[in-house]
Amino acid sequence: MPIYQHKIINKNVKLGIWFINEPIQQLTKLAEEKKVNLTNLPQVKNESRVKQWLATRLLLNYFFADVTIVYDEKGKPYLNNGWNISISHSGDYVAIILNKNGHCGIDIEKISSKVERIKHKFLNTTDLNNIKTEQDITIFWGAKEALYKYYGKKEVLFIENLFIENFSPSKNSFIGIINMPNLNIKLNIEWEKVEDYILVYTL
Secondary structure (H helix, E strand, C coil): CCCEEEEEECCCCCEEEECCCCCCCHHHHHHHHCCCCCCCCCCCCCCHHHHHHHHHHHHHHHHHCCEEEEECCCCEEEEECCCEEEEECCCCCEEEEEECCCCEEEEEEECCCCHHHCCCCCCHHHHHHHCCCCHHHHHHHHHHHHHHHHHHHCCHHHHHEEECCCCCCCCEEEEEEECCCCCCEEEEEEEEEEEEEEEEEEE
């Protein structure tokens, strides 16, 4: 079972990463052995999507043996045991964060020029003054994705509503801000490098 990383951040927050290197048949067998509910397994030809779906449930099963991911009317996931969950996948990695007492957000993204090509869509002038490298851009993208997932509603503009403060590439924590008409909040954000990916999550 290739759980790349798992940790209990504190009694209310858990985090896990799965590296997918198994074929669908093996993931399905593992899920059946763990008694994962496969009722909503995607019936699509996209093999990567099916693997990500299975790996997410297997990773969740490491922390909770019998829970189901459900979605609200905005598509925000949560667990039927009362815990909050945020999910991200990129390439062969799946990451989840679980929070017992509040909302949460997570993102994993490969460091590449792809994110730099769309930086004008999510970075404001202040952001642009604080980044120097592709890794910095990827951290900002991941942070804003994590904030977006934390908020959980669709009407967010990354440039106008999501902000980063106290960022330094030499530190693994900074502040994220959500500024919406119904919510103005500052959150602690942590990041770490996972091979050639960046993992970012709210605390």
